[in-house]
Amino acid sequence: MKNVEQKSHIFFSQTVNSTLSYFMSDYQEESRLVPSANYSSQIEQFEKNLLDFIEKYNLPTSQVLVQVNERLKVFKNVDDVVERVGLEQRQRSVYISKFIAAAAAGLFDAALNYLWDETIYELRRRVAQYDLAYFYDAAVGSSSDKRKKLTTEEDLVKVNDSELIQGAYEIGLVSDLGLKHLDYVRYMRNWASAAHPNQNEITGLQLIGMLETCVIEVITLPLSNVVANIKQLLVNIKANKINPADAKRIATFFLNLPRERVNPLAEGFFGIYTQPDTQPRTRQNVRLLIPELWERLDEHTRQQFGIKYSRFIANNDQDKEKLAREFLETVSGLSYIPDGIRAAEIQAAIENLLSAHRASLNNFYNEPPFATQLKRLIGEKGKVPAEIDNEYVLCLVEVFLTNGNGVAWNAETIYYSLLDQFNPDQALIAILSFSDINISNRLQHPLCQKKFKELIKMMKDKVSMPTVKELIHEIEKYSGPLDKLTDNSAIKRKVEALQKIIES
Numbered sequence: 001m002k003n004v005e006q007k008s009h010i011f012f013s014q015t016v017n018s019t020l021s022y023f024m025s026d027y028q029e030e031s032r033l034v035p036s037a038n039y040s041s042q043i044e045q046f047e048k049n050l051l052d053f054i055e056k057y058n059l060p061t062s063q064v065l066v067q068v069n070e071r072l073k074v075f076k077n078v079d080d081v082v083e084r085v086g087l088e089q090r091q092r093s094v095y096i097s098k099f100i101a102a103a104a105a106g107l108f109d110a111a112l113n114y115l116w117d118e119t120i121y122e123l124r125r126r127v128a129q130y131d132l133a134y135f136y137d138a139a140v141g142s143s144s145d146k147r148k149k150l151t152t153e154e155d156l157v158k159v160n161d162s163e164l165i166q167g168a169y170e171i172g173l174v175s176d177l178g179l180k181h182l183d184y185v186r187y188m189r190n191w192a193s194a195a196h197p198n199q200n201e202i203t204g205l206q207l208i209g210m211l212e213t214c215v216i217e218v219i220t221l222p223l224s225n226v227v228a229n230i231k232q233l234l235v236n237i238k239a240n241k242i243n244p245a246d247a248k249r250i251a252t253f254f255l256n257l258p259r260e261r262v263n264p265l266a267e268g269f270f271g272i273y274t275q276p277d278t279q280p281r282t283r284q285n286v287r288l289l290i291p292e293l294w295e296r297l298d299e300h301t302r303q304q305f306g307i308k309y310s311r312f313i314a315n316n317d318q319d320k321e322k323l324a325r326e327f328l329e330t331v332s333g334l335s336y337i338p339d340g341i342r343a344a345e346i347q348a349a350i351e352n353l354l355s356a357h358r359a360s361l362n363n364f365y366n367e368p369p370f371a372t373q374l375k376r377l378i379g380e381k382g383k384v385p386a387e388i389d390n391e392y393v394l395c396l397v398e399v400f401l402t403n404g405n406g407v408a409w410n411a412e413t414i415y416y417s418l419l420d421q422f423n424p425d426q427a428l429i430a431i432l433s434f435s436d437i438n439i440s441n442r443l444q445h446p447l448c449q450k451k452f453k454e455l456i457k458m459m460k461d462k463v464s465m466p467t468v469k470e471l472i473h474e475i476e477k478y479s480g481p482l483d484k485l486t487d488n489s490a491i492k493r494k495v496e497a498l499q500k501i502i503e504s
Helices: 002-023 041-056 068-082 096-103 108-128 131-140 151-160 162-169 176-192 205-219 225-239 244-255 261-276 278-294 300-312 318-330 342-358 365-376 385-401 408-420 424-435 438-441 446-460 466-477 482-487 489-502
Strands: none
Touching: 002 151, 041 068, 041 466, 041 482, 068 096, 068 205, 096 205, 108 131, 108 151, 108 162, 108 176, 108 489, 131 162, 131 225, 151 318, 162 176, 162 342, 176 205, 176 438, 205 261, 205 446, 225 244, 225 261, 225 278, 244 278, 261 278, 278 318, 300 318, 300 342, 300 385, 318 342, 318 446, 342 365, 365 385, 365 408, 385 408, 385 424, 385 438, 385 446, 408 446, 408 466, 424 438, 424 446, 424 482, 446 482, 466 489
16 A cells, blocks of 8 residues: 555646646746747656556556647647636636646547536636526526526526526627637537546547637626616616607617517516516616517517517416516507416426427437427417417427537427428428527538538428428539528529518
């Protein structure tokens, strides 16, 4: 035992010496650290000592550490990436330190895990500095059961990674491009990191590229002026009394809001209004402001407020039911209340299925019960309330495409059955789904690409419009990356022509 302890001491001493020799190597004129000329041999010696130590316990030593040349690729580029992060922020970035340490040791899967931890930590920190109620409404839905359990900053840990990123995107803390890139990093973290067992390999350039993505798109991303103004508006309506003249002035801000910010802001107002603990003065402020914003909402978002009202009825949440009706009365929106509560039940089933599907672990086991519940609500005739057609179709497309790693076999037969029930309008939504950012992000992965081609083939026989047939033809002959379909000029023209026909 003493001999083992002595060898352990020698091993750790060598580790420290190797690390010190690297960080005390050479300096450039601008005082930045660079690897010494013999760093490769030093790290090879470090690796030999480590593997010898492991081997003494008859443990596996092959396919444990990444090759030295791949590690050097990280260190040749890490300086430029990390320097993007300000000094104050760097001093709290513990997981970036762990990322570098794991990369140096040749444990790229662990490094990726640490990188994701840093990204999630920073995203939570940014969300906490924004308006939490607004974020929670965007992340999980203002009328969902989960929303009732989310109030404080401490509750952010109850929001899973997928909901966190999606909610941050909805309120403007993550860009369109950032959402796409983070979805890829999250995929790699789930299936190629130390998050759970796998045999996938990550190269040095891939690892440094993912670090750069997280640094640019989250860790150092500044708030846009629009997002900062929305944040201030939400603070003001909770802290100050707004009169009709103030509301008219604020309405000029609404006119200049980008389309992607309008709907989430209206949903934020709805969430604020229907929370039982909201101050009466704040509700009065919302009543003055929401009519000014209502005209800019798309039809689908307006229908969602009616569905949320129905969900409150279904859940016997009488306080929120009353407040939701007041909200709809304020904008003359009672016509958006569905005849029954079936639409609300289907909406809940869709949200449950997507939540199970997007979870990083056990989705293959968790999806089938929710898929079964959705099929039960839809029925044999495939009758879906028109106001949730869009959500229903996009949900089915997303789960049918898989998460990119594998098929949920026990749920797939249900997906085929429901897709087979699509009417021509639903088939058209499915065909155009590649323009939805969540679907587009999935199309980065080979398995999702294969499933999308299968989906298009299934939908082909359900439509008869010549313009739709022409669009399908363009998609089938397209040879580029499927996640870039929306950038193809020929496809873009077909989609625009089709939209004109639909609108007329």
